[in-house]
Amino acid sequence: MSFREHFRVNPGNKVRVEQMDASAVLGLSVKEPDPTLLEAARHQDMETMAGLQHKLFAENKRALLVILQGIDCAGKDGVVRHCFTGFNPTGCKVWSFKAPTLDEQGHDFLWRIHQRTPGKGEVVVFNRSHYEDVLIARVKELVPEDVWRPRYDTINAFERYLTSGHTEVLKLFLLIDKDQQRRRLQKRVDNPEKNWKFDPADISERERWDDYIKAFDEMLEKCSTEWAPWHIIPANRKWYRNYAVTRILRETLEEMNPKFPAPRDDISGMVIK
Amino acid sequence: MSFREHFRVNPGNKVRVEQMDASAVLGLSVKEPDPTLLEAARHQDMETMAGLQHKLFAENKRALLVILQGIDCAGKDGVVRHCFTGFNPTGCKVWSFKAPTLDEQGHDFLWRIHQRTPGKGEVVVFNRSHYEDVLIARVKELVPEDVWRPRYDTINAFERYLTSGHTEVLKLFLLIDKDQQRRRLQKRVDNPEKNWKFDPADISERERWDDYIKAFDEMLEKCSTEWAPWHIIPANRKWYRNYAVTRILRETLEEMNPKFPAPRDDISGMVIK
Numbered sequence: 436m437s438f439r440e441h442f443r444v445n446p447g448n449k450v451r452v453e454q455m456d457a458s459a460v461l462g463l464s465v466k467e468p469d470p471t472l473l474e475a476a477r478h479q480d481m482e483t484m485a486g487l488q489h490k491l492f493a494e495n496k497r498a499l500l501v502i503l504q505g506i507d508c509a510g511k512d513g514v515v516r517h518c519f520t521g522f523n524p525t526g527c528k529v530w531s532f533k534a535p536t537l538d539e540q541g542h543d544f545l546w547r548i549h550q551r552t553p554g555k556g557e558v559v560v561f562n563r564s565h566y567e568d569v570l571i572a573r574v575k576e577l578v579p580e581d582v583w584r585p586r587y588d589t590i591n592a593f594e595r596y597l598t599s600g601h602t603e604v605l606k607l608f609l610l611i612d613k614d615q616q617r618r619r620l621q622k623r624v625d626n627p628e629k630n631w632k633f634d635p636a637d638i639s640e641r642e643r644w645d646d647y648i649k650a651f652d653e654m655l656e657k658c659s660t661e662w663a664p665w666h667i668i669p670a671n672r673k674w675y676r677n678y679a680v681t682r683i684l685r686e687t688l689e690e691m692n693p694k695f696p697a698p699r700d701d702i703s704g705m706v707i708k
Numbered sequence: 709m710s711f712r713e714h715f716r717v718n719p720g721n722k723v724r725v726e727q728m729d730a731s732a733v734l735g736l737s738v739k740e741p742d743p744t745l746l747e748a749a750r751h752q753d754m755e756t757m758a759g760l761q762h763k764l765f766a767e768n769k770r771a772l773l774v775i776l777q778g779i780d781c782a783g784k785d786g787v788v789r790h791c792f793t794g795f796n797p798t799g800c801k802v803w804s805f806k807a808p809t810l811d812e813q814g815h816d817f818l819w820r821i822h823q824r825t826p827g828k829g830e831v832v833v834f835n836r837s838h839y840e841d842v843l844i845a846r847v848k849e850l851v852p853e854d855v856w857r858p859r860y861d862t863i864n865a866f867e868r869y870l871t872s873g874h875t876e877v878l879k880l881f882l883l884i885d886k887d888q889q890r891r892r893l894q895k896r897v898d899n900p901e902k903n904w905k906f907d908p909a910d911i912s913e914r915e916r917w918d919d920y921i922k923a924f925d926e927m928l929e930k931c932s933t934e935w936a937p938w939h940i941i942p943a944n945r946k947w948y949r950n951y952a953v954t955r956i957l958r959e960t961l962e963e964m965n966p967k968f969p970a971p972r973d974d975i976s977g978m979v980i981k
Contacts, residue, residue: 495904515798516796519796520793520795520796521794522797523793524800525802525835560797617980617981620980621980627971630968630972631969632766635975695900695901695903696903698903702906702908705897707890707893708890
């Protein structure tokens, strides 16, 4: 059993995220792991990944798209900071999708997304994504149900298209519980160095907690496919969240097994003058 | 005297890169430094930079644009890999400019460049840049002199505009000598894991070495301005090149002195429920 399978939503399965333990520690041989040891293991994984990324770039045939979702304060920014710092930025880009601009609103919802999908050899991270169009768009009723509901199928078809080409799609949902969100929002209020992350809208969004949970459940059920399954990462504990995401990334890249292109016969023995 | 000043081309000065020592070790207190110790110091600089980058992003007011130029094999990719891995990719993007696409050719030479300049809070690296339009464009006569010659002034005005706004521009020219280029090209031929970096065009480009030197000299003279001076980095020795670039980056970010935004009065004492 791969490490990743502990987190995978099997296509067709029901999902109730509120019944899951956001503080769980899955896939480890010990029940009470030492965070310091896990962090050391994680740094080894990151070094391994740097080598794999270099080969993926040299190979120039395939790409990895990582999609991060999660409620406010779930740790999306933290995952990027901890798990992707260490990638060579030449072949790694992070795109954070905010409220669509007026220009973007003038197009279909996948228009801005497709512009940011990775080219061959690249690793791209979406911090939020097209999934917002079945999450915030639904919860805040930005569009009527007959507009957002067909998007599940549209998204599945879009991702199938990407994966039928050069792109591997890895979808990670960061799960925290309501009390953990409260603590993190409070820190943004209390710590002056974290004030800049506080958005008053976070308060009104928090009031819609139950609506978001419902939207998450349906998104995770409807869009966990054979070609691009969702993974639910217990994210109350940052050290475990970082460990799990890094390990899943490493496993994914190892399975892709990128290789340096075959040695070139046409230059063999050439002497540069 | 700042570390950076050792490398700066003072505006108005003559430049003859062929008379400079590409193996020089500048700005250190010892004549024969220990590469291992320098590498350790460099990693400390990188940790300091990660903190500064985080503040620059939080501040969300200013940006840093790093422009890398140098002849084939000068080490542009290596500098990105060694000196920018460790930046949080959320706020750091690298753009490698290759031969312009047909679409780009249909526009002025700064059109594709301006689309990639950094937004507030960002660090952006140009691996090659608009300077190719007074380098390869000149050497290979892709356009006549009456087209490329006015570009020096155009570039200076463009960079003045950027720096009068939110952007700091740091220009680094990596200097290697002709024999060092030969050795590095030979490695790309001999090492199967480096074959993918070998481009047969590199051979014909190498034959134009003297023309490139002339174009470099004029670019460095004409476009070293008070607002965006060039820095010439001796780059024959990779460990010194990496040390010098990292130290210059750190110094630049320290002088920018980014700060977390002021604590917000409006949320002081707020209790999250």
